[in-house]
Amino acid sequence: MILPPHITPTGKKRVAPADRTPVYAMVGNPNCGKTTLFNALTGLRQKVGNYPGVTVEKKIGETYSQHGKPIKIIDLPGAYSLAARSPDEAVLRDVLFGRRADTPQPDRIICVVDASNLERNLYLVHQILDLGRPLIVVLNMMDLAAGAGLRVDAKKLEEALGVVVIPCEAVHGRGLVELKLAMSRVDLPLARHRWDVPAPIAPAVAELQASLTDADARSPLIARAEALLLLTDLDSVRVAGSKALSARTLAVLAAWRQRWAGDGTDWSGTLIRSRYDAINLLCGDVLRRTRDQGPSRSDRIDAILVHSVWGWLFFGLIMAALFFSIFSLAEYPMNWIDAHMAALSGWVADSMAPGDLRDLLTAGVIRGVGGIVVFLPQILILFFFVGLLESTGYMARAAFLMDRPMSKVGLHGKSFIPLLGSYACAIPGIMATRTIENAKDRLVTILVAPLMSCSARLPVYLLMIATLLPAEAVPATTKVGIMLLMYVLGTAGAFGFAWLFKRTLFKSAPALMIMELPPYQPPRLREILRQMIERGWLFLKNAGTIILGISILLWFFSTYPKNPDPTATPDAQIAYSLAGRTGHLLEPVIKPLGFDWRIGIGLVTSFYAREVFVSSMGVIFGVQGKDEDPGAIRQALRAARWPGGAMLFTPLVCFTLMVYYVFAMQCMSTVAVVKRETNSWRWPLFQIAYMTGTAWVVCFIIYQTGRALGY
């Protein structure tokens, strides 16, 4: 049955097909608690944060109805409107409209609403009501609403909209049982809410609806909702995997837009106003202010944290605390791990007869993997800090503060969130760029994000600093200072290249930024701890599988072919091996930077991931020594010599090597993510070329200048 465009079906019951698993889509504004609710329902552990844009791709989970039947739930990125302005919002739109080839169109929708911000949240609900799907509205954050002096009458909202409305506090687990009961219903009602399309645009909606039904095979209700959406969906930001609209629909749309542009009809403004009129009418009945809103707790905190002086001071303190704890706090667990690795290596060496197998275990496995595992505490501390910033809501404030410096390079504050996140790892950082509306700004942010020093660089920096400053008497502040210098260098590089790219490759008018600052919340320590365990486990798994594999392979290639001369020194053996020969091939390119063929092998193997450099050094230099203590990599490096007898790891070389790792693109996973996010090989290849090229040039200048100055 085809309905005329101005009619929304009233109070009709819809029965879900009983023979297949119903699919629910979970939608809502950014930061309204969708993922918390999704995790509570499915038992999954998706990342939750207190800033907009934590979920940038759909996540699918499963729960069970009251009768034990499976229910599928798709958690979608937050959006203010179905008219997408950024790729993450486009994911929501395309899944709801069945435009994604890889995702089934949801049968039912759970719309999560922040009760403390009802009017704005109802705008998206209002658009979703047009879809004519069975809908459950979850009034989340009822406690925050009450705290802000707002009383939301769920019963009245239910009566007005005709759909199930459930008050909820997902963080405290309140309302979940009621929600599950509602989800178990087979007869979820359709919306009773009537809303007439404004007269000036009704003919266009009718024509578009007809075209969508005929040419795009949409069902009548979806076609109506999509026709309404197309009028405000100015820039169809499409993500890979989404189906395009038919030529006929696009032609109809273009014709109407042209006509309206000619006669000055503000169609999008008319539509939005008309929706807000309906929402205001609704809120008049549903929403009551029990008291005047004074400054909230968040307002009082913001008075300090976004202050032009105190705000910066606090930001500086947070950063200083982060870097200092990476050094001072992490030292104890690091020493513990180091000692145990040494004990293990010693035990293996004592219990086995000398031979290739013993060498493989001590030099390849324990030295390779142990060299990496020792950095686990520092990586955990880094993730703890980033988690703290994310869960309290401070991340958005940092973006606010950084907006001004960012504007100097042509980007805005929103680009700072992916960059700050990249201090932990560039991969979630690059994913987080999906919240940036402007495509050029987003690409620039993706290109420079890997320059922010990530946690994988920490092992390299720390090994080099330890080699550079051997004396235990050197105060921690000096080490922190060098480390900070590397972070500053990476950050300055990211800003410098952003400035360059915005002026050359990606020229565009300055983008206008609108960003919501969420209310502050106490840090959710369990959530942070869970993230830390997850990331730590990932790191260990990587060390135990791929890095172990690389270490074993490297041991093999540096042991075979065996030097025919049985009296050959270990150095001569490595030089004779396959790895040695490869390193020698590379040496002419890296010699001007002060690196020899052995460092060259490390540069090649660590293209997989930067931390592999440390395990590779352990394997390459470990083969030569008899000392079974993995902590002795530093000593082995200090003992390394050029053929002429000159020291290889001079302070200048250590410093140059650190700078190389600041700039060079040495991460396969990042390359893969950039390829996926930009949907082409062009940008990841460009990124490898410009980053590694810069690394070479900067290192060449530093090393040659240092040499000229007599270092």
Added chain:
Amino acid sequence: MSSHLQLQPLCQLTVGTTARICVIKGDEGFAQRLREMGFGEAALVTKLSGRTTSLCQVNGTRIALNHDAAMAILVEALPAGAR
């Protein structure tokens, strides 16, 4: 009517002042998103802080706008206590 109004860009509004949004300039997509967020014409906005990047409150939500965005929003300041 608008000629009688004392319009000023949001970025120039004094901190602590409440104003009514009158005109939204800037590109179509930006204006639409502001309206969709309830930041449209006739909405009341209170400036909380900021000279270059503005922090404002609309309908109980704190929204940050960069300088160019705050320049594109013209407001009429309301006398103290008028809200």
